[in-house]
Amino acid sequence: MKVTFNLNGGPQYLDVEPGEPLLWLLRQLGMKSVKEGCATGDCGACTVLVDGRAVRSCLMLAPQIQGKKVLTLEGLGTVDDPHPLQKAFLDSGAVQCGFCTPGMVLVAYELLLGNDNPTRDEVAEAISGNLCRCTGYVKIVDAVLLAAQWKREGRWR
Amino acid sequence: MHRTGIRRFHLARDVEEALSLLSAYGGGGALLAGGVDLLRGPPGQVEGMIDITGIGLSQVGEARGGLAVGATTTLTEILKNPAASAYVGGILCEVLRQVAVPPLRNMATLGGALVSAHPWGDIPTSLVALGAEVRWRGEREGKAPAEELYRGEFRGLFRSAVATEILFPPWNGAFAYEKIGRARYDIALLNSCCGVGIRDGVVAWARVAVGARPDRGERLPWAEQALVGQKPRESLWGEIQDLVQGQVEVGDDRRAGAVWRRHTAGVLVRRALIRAAEKAGR
Numbered sequence: 001m002k003v004t005f006n007l008n009g010g011p012q013y014l015d016v017e018p019g020e021p022l023l024w025l026l027r028q029l030g031m032k033s034v035k036e037g038c039a040t041g042d043c044g045a046c047t048v049l050v051d052g053r054a055v056r057s058c059l060m061l062a063p064q065i066q067g068k069k070v071l072t073l074e075g076l077g078t079v080d081d082p083h084p085l086q087k088a089f090l091d092s093g094a095v096q097c098g099f100c101t102p103g104m105v106l107v108a109y110e111l112l113l114g115n116d117n118p119t120r121d122e123v124a125e126a127i128s129g130n131l132c133r134c135t136g137y138v139k140i141v142d143a144v145l146l147a148a149q150w151k152r153e154g155r156w157r
Numbered sequence: 158m159h160r161t162g163i164r165r166f167h168l169a170r171d172v173e174e175a176l177s178l179l180s181a182y183g184g185g186g187a188l189l190a191g192g193v194d195l196l197r198g199p200p201g202q203v204e205g206m207i208d209i210t211g212i213g214l215s216q217v218g219e220a221r222g223g224l225a226v227g228a229t230t231t232l233t234e235i236l237k238n239p240a241a242s243a244y245v246g247g248i249l250c251e252v253l254r255q256v257a258v259p260p261l262r263n264m265a266t267l268g269g270a271l272v273s274a275h276p277w278g279d280i281p282t283s284l285v286a287l288g289a290e291v292r293w294r295g296e297r298e299g300k301a302p303a304e305e306l307y308r309g310e311f312r313g314l315f316r317s318a319v320a321t322e323i324l325f326p327p328w329n330g331a332f333a334y335e336k337i338g339r340a341r342y343d344i345a346l347l348n349s350c351c352g353v354g355i356r357d358g359v360v361a362w363a364r365v366a367v368g369a370r371p372d373r374g375e376r377l378p379w380a381e382q383a384l385v386g387q388k389p390r391e392s393l394w395g396e397i398q399d400l401v402q403g404q405v406e407v408g409d410d411r412r413a414g415a416v417w418r419r420h421t422a423g424v425l426v427r428r429a430l431i432r433a434a435e436k437a438g439r
Binding site (some may be wrong): 064125 | 160161162163164165166168189193195196197206208210233248257258259260261263264341342
């Protein structure tokens with residue numbers, strides 16, 4: 001079936017299978033930041049933003065994004081030109097194996113879009129659905145708070 | 158990740174179209190709102206997926222002094238709604254903040270939680286405690302208290318009907334919700350939603366519900382009766398705790414044992430009642 005949607009700022013007009021998970025579609029489109037972890041919505045590795053809200057792409061079907069805007073990490077920044085939020089993760093040492101990082105960055109991005117001065121508890125709540133087996137979360141929370149500070153200072157684009 | 162086995166996807170335009178499609182598929186169709194449960198099931202169970210998020214059932218508003226919530230309203234949308242935040246001192250939002258994690262709350266809908274009705278769920282216990290009424294459209298329009306639905310064959314009903322709205326009545330008093338899980342964002346090992354109204358210094362009405370026992374949340378009418386007419390005091394909450402620990406029906410499952418549940422049910426009810434009475438007395 002035909003699906004029209006916006007992926008990272010660009011229009012897409014595609015044929016998709018009715019039962020195709022959004023996660024599979026995005027990876028086929030080269031969005032390799034979207035990871036398959038648990039495939040049951042528990043780990044958060046497949047998180048993307050749909051119309052500005054963080055969702056689990058493993059629990060969504062591709063046809064559900066008809067007419068919607070999808071943002072993956074690829075739409076946020078690049079290796080050569082990282083988003084300040086990504087740079088905050090690097091500067092804070094909040095990345096180890098990196099598998100959870102795209103989901104972490106995107107749930108943090110959703111939080112900071114609506115709240116540029118979150119408390120540690122609010123950051124912890126925002127990332128609570130994303131599992132990290134490496135960092136112990138402290139540096140991830142530090143990174144989000146650093147990015148929030150940069151946003152308040154007008155250093156976000 | 159397995160293949161879903163879904164062969165067709167429909168974006169229903171209204172309730173009538175959703176019902177027509179559901180009927181056409183017989184048992185092979187499923188309604189899709191939040192979708193947090195549908196893709197977790199075994200593959201091949203659903204042939205036709207019917208998306209009902211565009212049929213106009215996503216809204217929250219005051220109604221008859223209480224609150225009306227469209228069935229496809231997401232938990233996040235409810236949490237951000239001023240009318241929902243104000244409803245009976247914010248009890249609905251107090252509950253929803255404890256359901257799962259933000260990305261799942263962005264997806265999950267109140268109607269989905271009502272129909273999925275997981276026994277460990279926070280929402281079914283609260284719907285029962287708050288006296289929520291469910292409206293649906295099937296062959297005919299219907300309505301019933303959530304409590305009554307859960308006592309009957311509600312799963313059969315919603316195989317050929319669309320839940321449209323959940324109505325929360327006004328309460329002149331306050332409620333509180335208590336939950337224990339293994340981690341802060343885990344599903345409940347046990348939960349309790351309790352409410353009281355205080356008039357002339359005594360309890361005028363009481364609602365006591367306990368869920369994840371491991372069965373779905375139910376009211377404990379004998380505990381409610383024991384509260385009515387009593388003066389709110391520390392010893393009363395202790396007596397109710399003892400009563401619940403003596404009479405509540407609990408069981409074992411892989412998450413917790415019956416002995417722990419029996420003891421903890423009394424503790425949660427006492428904690429919820431104390432907080433509800435404090436709020437009601439303000």
